[in-house]
Amino acid sequence: MEINSPYEHHDYDVLVIGAGGAGLRAVIEAKQxxxxxxxxxxxxLGKAHTVMAEGGMAAAMGxxxxxxxxxxxxxxxxxxxxxLNNYRMAExxxxxxxxxxxxxxxxxxxxxxxxxxxxxxxxxxxxxxARLAHVGDRTGLELIRTLQQxxxxxxxxxFMECKVLRLVHDDSGKVAGCVAYWRATGEFVTxxxxxxxxxxxxxxxxxxxxxxxxxxxxxxxxxALWAGAELIDMECIQFHPTxxxxxxxxxxxxxxEGVRGDGGILKNSDGERFMFNYVADMFRAxxxxxxxxxxxxxxxxxxxxxxxxxxxxxxxARAINSEVKAGRGSPHGGVFLDIASRRTPEFIRRxxxxxxxxxxELAGVDITREMMEIGPTCHYIMxxxxxxxxxxxxxVAGLFAAGEVAGGMHGANRxxxxxxxxxxxxxxxxxxxxxxxxxxxxGATGFNLEEVDAAVxxxxxxxxxxxxxNPYDIQRDLQEMMQANVGIIRTxxxxxxxxxxxxxxxxxxxxxxxxxxxxxxxxxxxATDLPSMLTVSKCTARGAQQRKxxxxxxxxxxxxxxxxxxxxxxxxxxxxxxxxWTSEIKTLESPLLEIPEELNxxxxxxx
Amino acid sequence: MADVTMRIWRGxxxxxxxxxxxxxQQEGEVVLDVIHRIQxxxxxxxxxxxxxxxxxxxxxxxxxNGKPRLMCMTRMxxxxxxxxxxxxxxxxxIIRDLVTDVSFNFAMAEKVPALLPPPMPADGYRMFxxxxxxxxxxxxxIECFMCQDVCHVIRDHExxxxxxxxPRFFIRYAELEMHPLDTNxxxxxxxxxxxxxxxxxxxxxxxxxxEHIKIxxxxxxxxxxxxxxxxxxxxxxxxxxxxxxxxxxxxxAAVQPAP
Numbered sequence: 001m002e003i004n005s006p007y008e009h010h011d012y013d014v015l016v017i018g019a020g021g022a023g024l025r026a027v028i029e030a031k032q033x034x035x036x037x038x039x040x041x042x043x044x045l046g047k048a049h050t051v052m053a054e055g056g057m058a059a060a061m062g063x064x065x066x067x068x069x070x071x072x073x074x075x076x077x078x079x080x081x082x083x084l085n086n087y088r089m090a091e092x093x094x095x096x097x098x099x100x101x102x103x104x105x106x107x108x109x110x111x112x113x114x115x116x117x118x119x120x121x122x123x124x125x126x127x128x129x130a131r132l133a134h135v136g137d138r139t140g141l142e143l144i145r146t147l148q149q150x151x152x153x154x155x156x157x158x159f160m161e162c163k164v165l166r167l168v169h170d171d172s173g174k175v176a177g178c179v180a181y182w183r184a185t186g187e188f189v190t191x192x193x194x195x196x197x198x199x200x201x202x203x204x205x206x207x208x209x210x211x212x213x214x215x216x217x218x219x220x221x222x223x224a225l226w227a228g229a230e231l232i233d234m235e236c237i238q239f240h241p242t243x244x245x246x247x248x249x250x251x252x253x254x255x256x257e258g259v260r261g262d263g264g265i266l267k268n269s270d271g272e273r274f275m276f277n278y279v280a281d282m283f284r285a286x287x288x289x290x291x292x293x294x295x296x297x298x299x300x301x302x303x304x305x306x307x308x309x310x311x312x313x314x315x316x317a318r319a320i321n322s323e324v325k326a327g328r329g330s331p332h333g334g335v336f337l338d339i340a341s342r343r344t345p346e347f348i349r350r351x352x353x354x355x356x357x358x359x360x361e362l363a364g365v366d367i368t369r370e371m372m373e374i375g376p377t378c379h380y381i382m383x384x385x386x387x388x389x390x391x392x393x394x395x396v397a398g399l400f401a402a403g404e405v406a407g408g409m410h411g412a413n414r415x416x417x418x419x420x421x422x423x424x425x426x427x428x429x430x431x432x433x434x435x436x437x438x439x440x441x442x443g444a445t446g447f448n449l450e451e452v453d454a455a456v457x458x459x460x461x462x463x464x465x466x467x468x469x470n471p472y473d474i475q476r477d478l479q480e481m482m483q484a485n486v487g488i489i490r491t492x493x494x495x496x497x498x499x500x501x502x503x504x505x506x507x508x509x510x511x512x513x514x515x516x517x518x519x520x521x522x523x524x525x526x527a528t529d530l531p532s533m534l535t536v537s538k539c540t541a542r543g544a545q546q547r548k549x550x551x552x553x554x555x556x557x558x559x560x561x562x563x564x565x566x567x568x569x570x571x572x573x574x575x576x577x578x579x580x581w582t583s584e585i586k587t588l589e590s591p592l593l594e595i596p597e598e599l600n601x602x603x604x605x606x607x
Numbered sequence: 608m609a610d611v612t613m614r615i616w617r618g619x620x621x622x623x624x625x626x627x628x629x630x631x632q633q634e635g636e637v638v639l640d641v642i643h644r645i646q647x648x649x650x651x652x653x654x655x656x657x658x659x660x661x662x663x664x665x666x667x668x669x670x671x672n673g674k675p676r677l678m679c680m681t682r683m684x685x686x687x688x689x690x691x692x693x694x695x696x697x698x699x700x701i702i703r704d705l706v707t708d709v710s711f712n713f714a715m716a717e718k719v720p721a722l723l724p725p726p727m728p729a730d731g732y733r734m735f736x737x738x739x740x741x742x743x744x745x746x747x748x749i750e751c752f753m754c755q756d757v758c759h760v761i762r763d764h765e766x767x768x769x770x771x772x773x774p775r776f777f778i779r780y781a782e783l784e785m786h787p788l789d790t791n792x793x794x795x796x797x798x799x800x801x802x803x804x805x806x807x808x809x810x811x812x813x814x815x816x817x818e819h820i821k822i823x824x825x826x827x828x829x830x831x832x833x834x835x836x837x838x839x840x841x842x843x844x845x846x847x848x849x850x851x852x853x854x855x856x857x858x859x860a861a862v863q864p865a866p
Contacts, residue, residue: 044656045713046750047664061731102731108722108786110739110746117733135743141663142746152713153721160713184702213658247635253661358661361680363635472647516652519619520703523651 003447005190007179010157012038013443014434015177015193017164018220020048021140021423022403022430023199024147025100029431030197031154035438038191039151040159040180042215046148049201049213050423053140054256054354056122056132057420059097063118065129065301070094072128075602077418079282080126080312081382081411082552083567083603084233087595088389089409089426097421100428101133109146111135123261126312126415128286129301137256137352143420162189164219165528166455167196167227167399169448173577175227175398176444179452181459183525186518188456194443195434197392198224198385198401199427203536205529207378208483209252211243217529218536220405224385225535225585228577229394232407232570232590233383234536235543236553238414239488241316243377245334250362252377255337255355257416259372260309262351263298264339266320267371268328274335275308278319283311314413314552317376321488324375334375340368376488380419381536382410382553383543386572386590391433392426396577398437398444402430407570412552451578458580461512462527468513471527478505478530482537490544491557498541505534506582531581539573542587546571568592608632611683612690613641615653619703626650627690632683638693639667639678642705654704662817665751669705670694675753675815696756712752715772719779720796724788738787745782745826747818748775754812754822760805771802774812774822781826784833794837803827803834 003009014030016023019041030037041048060073073094078085101119105111111133112120121130135142151158161183168190170176177192200220204212225231242255260266268274279287287308288294294307309316320335330336339348345368349356352367359365359372384407385394392400403423410418437443462468485498509531514524543554549563550556572590575583595603613628628645639657646653657667660679667678672692683691699707724732754774761767772780780797783789797803810823820826 043658044666044709047658047666049658051664051749052659052661102727105732105734105788106722106724106727108783110734110742110786113734113736113739117735118731135746138663138747141749145746145748149716149719149721152716153719155717158713184706184708213660213664215658248633249636249640250661354663361662362637362682470647470651472651476647514651520654520706521652522646522654526651 003192005447005449005452007188007190009190009192010038012036012191012193013438014195014197014431015040015191016197016199017178018048018199018201018403018405019045019158020050020199020201020403021143021147021420022427023197024144024151025424025427026197026199026402026431026434027151027156028147028154029428030435031156033435035435038157038159038193040162040164040191042161042163042219044160045158046144048144049215050140050144050420052211052213052254053143053420054137054254055124055258055261056134056139056417057097057101057143057424058124058127058131058415058417059101059133059421060094060131061098061101061119061121061133063114064121068129068131071602073097073131074599075605076127077415078411078603080415081413082562083411084236084551084570084592085411086389086408087593087599091599092389092429093409093418093422093425096425100421100424104143104146104424107146107150109142111142122258123310124257124416125260125310125316127417132261132417134258136350137258137354139420143423163525163528164223165459166451167223168451169227169578170444170446171448172445173228173397174444175396176447179455184520186521186524190447190452192444192447194438195398195400197430197434198399198405199403199430200405202381202404203533204378204380206478206482206533206537207487208479209243210378211240211252211254212378217533219529219532220401221384221539222532222535222581224394224399224401224405225539225573225575226579226581227399228396228575229399230386231383231539231573232386233412233543234381234539234573235547235571236382236412237378237540238313238380238382238553239317239376240379241313241320241376242337242374244363245330245373245375246332246363253358253362254377254379255372255374256352257313259337259339259352259355262339263342264337265307265309265342266316267336267338268323269330270328274323274328275311275316275319278315278322279308279311280315283315287311312413312415317488318555320376330373332373334373336371337374338371340370345369380404380414382412382414383407383540388433390429391436392430393433393437397442400430400434402426412554459528462514462524463518465511465513468511469508471512471514471523471530474505474508474512474530475526475533478533478537486537486541486544489555489557492545495541495545499538499545502534502538502541509534535581538585542573542585543571546587608634611641613645614690614692615645615704616694617653617704618701620701623701625692636683637679638671638676638681638683638691641683642678642693654702654706656706663749665749665817668696668751668753668756670696675756677751677817680817696752698756698758698762699752709752711768712750712755712775715776718800719776719783720791720793722783722786722789723791725790732788734787741785741825742782744820745778747820748778749818750775751817753815753817757811757815759809759811760802767802767805770800771805774806774827776801777803777806777830778820778822778826781830784830794834797830798834798838803831
């Protein structure tokens with residue numbers, strides 16, 4: 001195809017945007033099928049947010065508990081997601097995760113082992129059996145390094161520190177590539193491709209206290225919406241129960257759920273193990289009634305039921321929030337996480353080395369002797385681009401999405417450990433889907449340079465204004481507003497206010513003035529991230545406004561109970577394709593997929 | 608708390624100089640927090656790399672008071688009183704301010720011949736904890752490249768980058784050579800093209816490793832022994848001459864597509 005791009009230009013069969021677990025796995029799949037693949041990342045290769053995953057990846061391999069299988073994993077995932085999941089994604093995920101985890105070992109991964117030499121599995125919240133393949137508490141690093149090394153060994157074209165601004169269509173409306181800029185020089189670059197896979201991760205940077213890095217600005221979510229795809233479940237945001245709270249400068253940094261999986265318990269300022277007071281009816285039958293019963297469970301899951309500290313994350317985060325509100329919090333507004341009194345220092349240092357290191361160096365706390373102070377932190381968005389479970393295809397021809405940017409798999413709440421496995425199961429499926437699409441000869445046939453011009457013009461506008469606002473001020477105000485108004489507990493008046501304020505923020509973003517030049521300028525980079533951050537925040541606020549119930553990662557103070565009618569629908573957001581980023585968002589109800597009878601029977605079992 | 612003066616190197620490949628910023632401090636802050644405050648106020652175009660801000664991604668390496676450190680793991684209250692100097696890593700070319708061009712490392716990564724395991728049995732490989740532990744130590748590496756920055760073989764001799772992989776890649780080669788499943792042979796490559804012999808075990812790399820990997824003792828020295836054994840053992844040498852296992856390139860060694 002002849003494309004007269006005014007900028008540096010590259011052409012691929014498949015273009016993958018985002019180099020975390022899902023993007024890398026998609027590259028491997030597409031390259032193994034012999035296609036020409038390009039990979040774009042906003043950071044250096046190997047730095048994506050996947051490295052922050054600590055505890056492990058969930059797969060029903062049955063290495064520790066042979067009674068585990070995909071059916072139990074499917075059930076746990078659906079119940080954890082409060083049944084809002086795309087059941088077919090949850091089913092494929094549970095079935096395929098074991099094979100995906102095992103294949104990592106032929107590419108060099110080294111998981112911790114059982115005594116008989118198989119991959120060891122650890123306990124985590126919401127999983128009935130010990131199911132998480134792991135390497136100490138640095139499993140995400142192992143995953144990204146393994147996939148990165150595989151991708152590099154295959155001779156892949158990787159475009160590092162390259163920020164994508166917009167997807168570009170052909171005349172028939174198919175996705176045909178994207179326009180981006182090099183962060184090092186600020187020069188623009190265009191990419192044409194027959195298929196584009198979004199694997200851009202999450203949106204957490206729009207909240208004040210978050211475990212997410214600067215990259216989590218929702219670029220893929222926003223670009224998909226602008227390009228004509230639908231976003232679902234954007235109100236479902238996971239606040240991880242255990243983030244650091246002190247010192248203030250590290251507030252929000254993740255403390256792995258593995259601490260609780262390995263025996264850690266939560267206490268309030270009275271020293272009470274309070275989680276026993278917060279067991280919802282849905283989980284009562286499978287949760288221990290007393291500390292004695294819970295403690296028996298760690299060694300033998302048949303000798304007692306699960307400790308309440310290992311309820312799904314939404315339950316634990318709400319409980320911590322309630323304790324703090326009731327005045328039983330820790331000195332800096334969290335609660336206490338105690339593993340020091342429960343396990344030996346040797347055990348803690350071996351199983352949780354990076355937690356030991358993190359608290360020792362950043363907070364001056366020795367977790368083998370002292371309790372940690374922790375509280376909820378914005379961690380993960382369950383919502384994302386609506387996709388087909390089998391192929392990861394979106395509503396726009398030529399556009400695919402996998403990983404955190406895709407919605408549906410986790411419903412209203414994600415179980416810990418299901419994210420890393422999601423990346424490799426659906427990263428591969430997105431690769432397969434894109435290959436099939438390209439080989440079927442359906443790929444784009446043109447490249448709309450007007451869309452490129454519009455994106456470039458918009459990106460450069462902050463340099464050309466005489467005066468205007470500092471993008472960092474807007475980011476800070478946005479984070480504070482979202483934390484206060486669309487945080488862990490929500491109510492109508494605050495959400496309505498957020499929706500109004502987001503319009504004000506939109507006007508402020510249109511008035512940004514950037515200092516300095518285009519070469520490696522973080523202020524300018526942030527100015528180009530803010531449209532994405534605002535777009536996804538608007539969808540989150542609109543979904544939160546309309547979902548008048550509490551479910552998973554969406555809690556309404558004014559509607560504290562789940563409503564069965566809302567349990568049958570997602571809220572789907574869309575925008576007219578080809579408009580500007582400030583075009584009006586349309587939010588509609590969209591019915592869930594109907595669950596086939598044989599799978600429904602699995603969900604009923606042991607209820 | 609008292610204000611602190613930050614002396615930050617600003618500039619690009621054509622040159623630059625220190626600029627001073629006086630900022631307020633808060634309890635428990637790390638250097639990266641202070642850099643971020645300067646970005647958000649006085650200098651929004653101050654370039655620095657960072658991602659996780661928790662010592663897990665290795666993006667924010669710089670030289671603080673002349674020593675390579677992760678900015679996110681260096682607490683302000685543990686630095687000596689007085690101005691704090693922050694400069695980019697010296698071994699790599701400057702892009703802007705604190706950001707350097709680390710592409711040397713990615714080029715070296717491309718040269719590593721991949722793991723070559725036997726076909727995977729249906730229920731996965733069996734390996735034992737004692738056997739994987741040696742490799743796991745090296746796989747803790749977060750690729751901050753501070754070991755490369757501090758290694759005098761390339762820090763003071765730009766020309767050595769042509770034939771020297773550096774400590775980060777010596778632990779990568781050690782990991783592969785010690786992998787229980789690997790069947791690839793990289794010994795000639797390590798000696799002839801990766802320049803293992805240039806390392807004279809001064810342990811500077813081990814000292815700066817934020818993951819406390821014993822780079823010299825556990826990777827480089829065993830790797831030197833292994834490579835030298837292969838080179839100077841006459842029987843092994845003859846054996847390899849006769850049925851010489853050619854070292855396989857990365858793409859040749861890439862295993863079959865997954866089922």
